[in-house]
Amino acid sequence: MNVQLGDNVPPWTMAAVDAGRMRTMAAILRDPYPVHWDRTANERLGLGGRVINQGPLNLSYLVNMLHAWAGPGSVRRLTVAFARPVLDEDCVTARATVLALAEVGGERHATCEIWLDRDGEKVVTGTAVVAVG
């Protein structure tokens, strides 16, 4: 895999975040927080009856981008901060740029700046370490 400093990783888009998937996730996570599945609970939060995507799902779009680029099983570390909630029906795009390359334990690691973009706003930001060879 030919990776260079400054490379942009091909983006990965979730065209419409789906409330049904949030409900399935809530069951898998045993997550009792109603903001993920009860529209009425969110009315007082000013969200217009929309539900909030789980943090792990927001992160998953970044992982899916990295998998499409470097292959499943390539992610070595994810460090992210959550800036803004993502709501159902939002369109978000995962993006990344290669910041550094290093040999670690017989692997070539790319450290990437990663972010989840919603209409030009970075709603999740961070770094990922990915095995690229």
Added chain:
Amino acid sequence: MTVTEHEMLALIGHRFPGGRYRVQHWENWLLTDCTGSEQLPDGLVHPIALFHAPILGSRTSITELFELGHASGAGSVGLESYDWEYLQPLKEEVDYDVEGGITEVERRTTPDGQIYDAVAFTIELFDDDHAVVARVTNRWRFRRPTA
């Protein structure tokens, strides 16, 4: 405010009971499907399983974490950050030992005067040789109502 800073700081060092966790095939299939990804090859667990597998495997739960943090309803809890390390690939239908606890608590005030407690917990997954397979540190915000 219903919980004092002193009460929250007392959570530092709290250990979860610990236990074992196995990501089952059906669970990984549904989890991966929720992400919009194709299913992964070779029994690989989708990396975002590092949210729930450590929590449930260490024998705590989101419900208990909310109680420990004195969450007070919709909008009172928010995510701040994750730091997840994968030292080995996670596989379906494999048992991992899981241990962890609360490592940091800090009361903060936002520029607009909102008070919240940042609570971090660190949990590790181990294989049968007690080698670390994965390590997560999650930091959540517990927002406090102001008068």
